[in-house]
Amino acid sequence: MRTLPSDNNLGLENQNNLDNFSLPPRRSFRYSNLFVFGAIIFFIWLSAHNSGVSIEPFFDARNLKLAGNFLNTVLPPYLEPDYVWHVADLAAQTFYIAVAGTALGLVFAFPLSLAAIKLRGEEMQRAAQGTPRWLFRWVLYYISRAILNVTRAVPELVWALFAILFVGLGPFTGVIALVLHTTGILGKLYAEIFEAVDQRLVETVRSTGARESQVLWLARVPLTLPALVTNTLFRWEDNMRAATVLGFVAAGGLGNELVNQMKIYQYSKVATNVIALLILVTLVDLLGQFVRGRLLDARHVRSGKRRFVLFSWLRQ
């Protein structure tokens, strides 16, 4: 007799035959989880409390009035054509700082990341490599890791203060600061990405007698290219923001103008600058999306037969 499916039967014939089992015991609830959860909530509350987080100021009539006044001075933004062109010029400068900083950072990060990879496999061990070679490799590993850690740990602003000593105020200071910090971040990211490549594929390529450098170019790089590009583009976006902040102290560009106008209470000009920054960030985001999309979609594009074989993703 067929029964209709319901909340407590599957609607099969001979439903009875399915009932001769007993449910395995449920995993018991760990009450200590409640304590951990409570502790986390408490620490979040404590952090907010100690930082003076409160919702009251946002509903204080006096503050609301002040905010209203502020908005009145900010809006409308100052859109005198001469000034807009000036701001566009400055935005371009910030853009150039970010591009140069990211690109140069990439150039330094790549070789450092190669030295910072922990290679796996028995052929990499001391017994197989011989002590001098093995030792050299590990010394190189720790030196490059140290360089990456130092450059990453020190913020761009601090690097900018150092760079002022050498090249004075100007965009180049900003570029140096970005290069140093970006090297640290991208170098570590690249190294981890290269390390995480499927070891079985590495072994497949090694088994043909390939050198480690050949394994890099024909296995590690093609396998991780989307991740490499995504991370680099993301750094570029982030450097856009950082280049603006660097402008506050030294590097010129949009940030410098922004902070100067703020100091002389020209809030409508500040608004113009903020809008320029918004446009800049959106632009970079769109560019990044375009490149990423092209890269990731390539696998779905049927490729024609070409004489030149680029990376398959470049063949359209």
Add this chain to the structure above:
Amino acid sequence: MIEAVELRKVYPNGTVGLDGLTVKIGPGEMVGVLGRSGAGKTTFFRLLNGSIRPSSGQLTVLEQPLELRTDRQALRQMRSGVAVVYQSNNVIPSLSALQNVLLGRLGRVSTFHALRSLVFVPENERVLAAQALNLVGLADKLYTRADELSGGQQQRVAVARAVVQRARLVLGDEPIASVDVKTAGLILDLFKKLNEEMGVTVLLNLHQVDFALRYCRRLLVLSQGKLVYDGAPDGMKDFQLYADDAEEIADEVEQQNANITIR
């Protein structure tokens, strides 16, 4: 071709991979290696290809004694003569079939040459790769990305790579374990072709006994790191082939050890 004497491999965690394996395989042989999981088949193959180093014993592959293997150049040279076809993960997904086949030449070309092949592959190499792909029946897939190929096609690309490598020894480490029966026959036919027409020595690590009986002229059965059977497939008839599972055969061999000749 291959000569192992009292070959032993103990992994750092204490697992015994191989426990005193002595075997000699001559040029032009087609040998099947059977045994249950953990019997030492893969360990044996990895030793042959220099991925791991034995704990003790002697091993000579392609006339090159083991001592030479700390020399990177010698290891490279030896490896370029030994091709491996794994169960899976034989191709780099984001490269074309052409580029994957040409990976076989890495033991002989410079890093610059390898790097260039990402952008431009010279005429002669393209012809070489096309011939090899034609041999395995994938001539039309020359420019196809490897991840667009089916599992069986990827295995065949790996065979084509072995051809381009001009390997004198081909190790198939469970090459048909993850393909359907029909494709399995197709792939084993290719190994047979390499063996018969090109004189390549072939070692196949198989789980399917019926295939091993059909394709190999000599079978090795490993159990717990030891060689328990070495001989023609005919000798296996002494065992009741009630299961086509290599693991059960290995058990069977162990039980009846007294009745058969062990070399």
